[in-house]
Amino acid sequence: MYLLDERHRGRFPVNRGDNYVFHAGAMGGHNIIIATLPAGQEYSTGSAAALASQVKKFFLNLWFRLLVGVAAGLPDLSRVPARDIRLGDVLIGLHVGESAGLVPYDLGKETEDGFQPLQLSRSLAITEPIVRAAIGSIKLEAPNNTEIFLPYYEKIRDCKHATGTFADPGQDNDILYLACDNRQEEVAEHPR
Structure with a gap:
């Protein structure tokens, strides 16, 4: 809600x-429509x-819909390039060839050979x-111009909400740990 330029009145x-x-x-x-799951409802693909x-039923004339969630943190530092996904990161699912961009998390399991889908016939939209196209445009600019996102962050940084603010806790606090077999944690990568 904080990123809206304007909130429309009425209900x-x-x-x-x-x-x-x-x-x-x-x-x-x-024009933007925002909805969220009811408080206390389990987060799931269902x-x-x-x-x-x-949303589709009530707003027949929407151009497109985005499902926005918070990444759970799925780092895979063994890949080249490393996939350093941390809690709170924003991800956009894109399909590449036969690989679906979004796969429901309950349709597979993690094995020694990586994630193995149980069914290849079902993926999300x-x-x-x-x-x-917008993602492609951002990718062209982002590696050379990370400043393009700062105005959006500046707008919400000090806004207060139920659990605090949106302020960056600092890169020194963004440390990735790997869980080890002996139940000890080891630093996998220092702050990014």
Whole structure:
């Protein structure tokens, strides 16, 4: 909600059987609808699908929908290049060839050979072409111009919410630990 340029006034009607509350606003000249899972509801692919279904039902003219979540932290430093995904990172799923960009977390298991999908026939929705085009544009600029994201961070950094602020705790506190067989932790990588 803090990243909206403007919050629209008013409320959407709620009827029996409607399980979500929607908020409207504008960002970058585009009208935005925001919804979230009810407090206390388990985060799962089923919950996300139910929410997405109601968004699609109520807002027939949406250009595209984005499902935004918080990364759980899935580092794989043995890959080249290393996949250094930490709690709170923002990820965008893109399919590459036969590999789906988003695979439901309950459709496979981690083995010695890496993640093995149980079914290859099911994946989550393909990322819209306009979103992939925007990602391509960001990728062109981001390696050389990380400053493009700073205005967005500056806008929310000191905003207060229920659990504090959005302030960066500092790179010295962003240490990645690997769990070892002997139940000891070892530093896998120093702050990024």
